[in-house]
Amino acid sequence: MNRRERAAELEYLETRILQQRLDIGHALHDWRDATAPIDHGWQRLMQWRAPLLSGFGLLAAQGVRRPRSTRAWMRRGLSTLLLVNRARALYRLARR
Template identity: 40%
Template sequence: MNGRQERERQKTQLLRQIQQQRLELSACRRHWHEATAPLDRGWHTLLSLRSWLMVGSGLMAVWSVRHPHFF
């Protein structure tokens, strides 16, 4: 084989390797999203309840100021 054919063969091999790596990354990304989906849902639930938690803690603060001997 001459140098040009060898380079073309290497180029083809590298392009196949790159394509395989892309497929593996895509599969890993999909697996990662599936594995972390419950955590993401829980986090979004906490974020959606954050305003209610602030209101509740404010009410508890006001109540504890008005009734200091309860605790």
């Protein structure tokens, strides 16, 4: 390989690397747009971290003392949560 061929090869590789960097930048932007709702939810969860941990700790302590009643209350709470989510979804559909 002579100098011209080597310089041409180097120029080709540099432009290819630059194009790959630009492609990675666009892919990163698309990735951030796609994962934005998940990141927002995680940040929201971390805002409530201390109250959630203390609530789960109290729930665990109650579960050790009275397992049956705690299980019943957890079932009721889950049923209520699912019912509220379903009602919200139906309300959104009715508003359209």
